Amino acid sequence: MGSWMSMDEACTRLGVRPQTVYAYVSRGKIEVMSDPADTRRSLYRAEDVATLARRKQAGRKHETLATNTLFGAEPSIPTAISTFVRERLYLRGQDAVTLAARATLEEAAQLLWDSGQPVDFSSSVKVARPGRVAAFRTLAELAATGHSTHGRMKRVLQVEGQALVGQLANAFGAQPGQHPLHLRFAQGWGQTPAVAELLRTAMVLLVDHELTSSAFATRITASTGASLPACLLSGLTTLSGPLHGDASGRVKALFDELERQGEDQVIAHYLSTGQPLAGFGHHLYPEGDPRATMLLAMFKPPAVIARFIEKATRLTGLQPNIDVALAALSTHYGLPDDAAFGMFATARSIGLLAHSLEQLGVGQVIRPRGRYVGVLPDKG
Structure with missing residues (x-):
């Protein structure tokens, strides 16, 4: 088995649909990279796929099924509201x-x-x-x-x-x-x-x-x-x-650093210390967040932010996500400090x-079970 495989190969190996493979990627269970021969396609780490396949074959005990369902190894709640297809977000079937x-x-x-x-x-x-x-x-x-x-x-x-x-x-x-x-x-x-x-x-x-x-x-x-x-x-x-809807606040703090130190010094500090740059990369969009691409194309961010985005993308290989676009929009137009979160919260x-x-419409209480891993009770 090679070190990387195509989507079709991953689906066949796991016995799942592409949507499930995207879910595995979003949870960090399968690493993804661009296909050097065709940048429109993605390749998936064969070792990660094999590990997941072995877990599926090992049996699905009740507690294992419950844990995997809760933490997203498989889609667990049917919904007709939105989904992802080939790294695109669809809302009730509309892009x-x-x-x-x-x-x-x-x-x-x-x-x-x-x-x-x-x-x-x-x-x-x-x-x-x-x-x-x-x-x-x-x-x-x-x-x-x-x-x-x-x-x-x-x-x-x-x-x-x-x-x-x-x-x-x-x-x-x-x-x-x-x-x-x-x-x-x-x-x-x-x-x-x-x-x-x-x-x-x-x-x-x-x-x-x-x-x-x-x-x-x-x-x-x-x-x-x-x-x-x-x-x-x-x-x-x-x-x-801050790891969800208020991530743009972390990006805004990063932009404030740019004003004080300049993009070169900020990027050098983060890369030299191994700290991730807030707002870059997204598990669901390994080739780039199309939401950010659309929004950033509609206005010109301040020059220092534009240079920072270009250099950060070039040096990390990670594309800016929607949090960068929101923070850039808020900064460029002088919106209130909490405007980015306000837009996110209202829209969401x-x-x-x-x-x-x-x-x-389901008519059933969602009640996950705990899998106890603490001290066993004294039966005496």
Whole structure:
């Protein structure tokens, strides 16, 4: 067996579909590289594939199956919301990049929620001090008084979801009103209609990303019959982690270093100490994040950031992901400090609500079992 193999060979060896191989790659279980003979194709490390194949053949005891399912060795929750095909994100069968070129957030929500009616995120709620604190406080108060989702029709929950997204957007700084959400954000942040188009594109690109940690947390909450704001709060608190939806904050801190030290010194420090550069590389997109490619092509980042991206890509071989694009957009247009996370959280709330609604149709509580590895109890 050679050291690298094609997608077809990996699928045959494992007895799975390409989607499952992508899942293995995203979890770091299979290393991937570009095919030197054809850069449009990827090759997969044969040793990693063989290791996974041996584990599958070793038997699937109950505890092994539970552990693998929980940690993503196999897709475990059926969903019709989004998926990945050949390193492209698809939202209910539509290419996310193609959708982002034309759709508003309201239209993206109508698609993800499978709604027969247009979606309206208008809101008149005024927020005195918009930002992350206001957003989480708003959701927490709504979660504390919200109604259970059980026994309520989907169309009623969709209307409630519209209000939630509208209030969340206002809490992050969108101007109250009836305009589409990207225009309200631009107005609230004092930006032009041209920048509003960039905000629209960025947020549509962020509405969902299959079964992420935050989507899983949301679905667990939804499975218990908790209120819709409680489901959303559960997902967004998970999203707020620096290894998930707040990764752009780490990139922003990196950009601040560039202003003080210059790109050469920053890159030299990170590479010499073996520290990864935040925002570069993505397990699901070994050839580059198409969301970042689209967004970065729509504006010119500040010169020092552009030079940094070029040099970091050349020296590491890793492409910038959506977190770099968001941080560059926020920096270039002087958006509020928390704007990147605000855009991410507001946009992803649409996807999290879609996961909540889909999970309600399952009608079963998600209850993983623990595999105890501690001190055995004294039977005496």
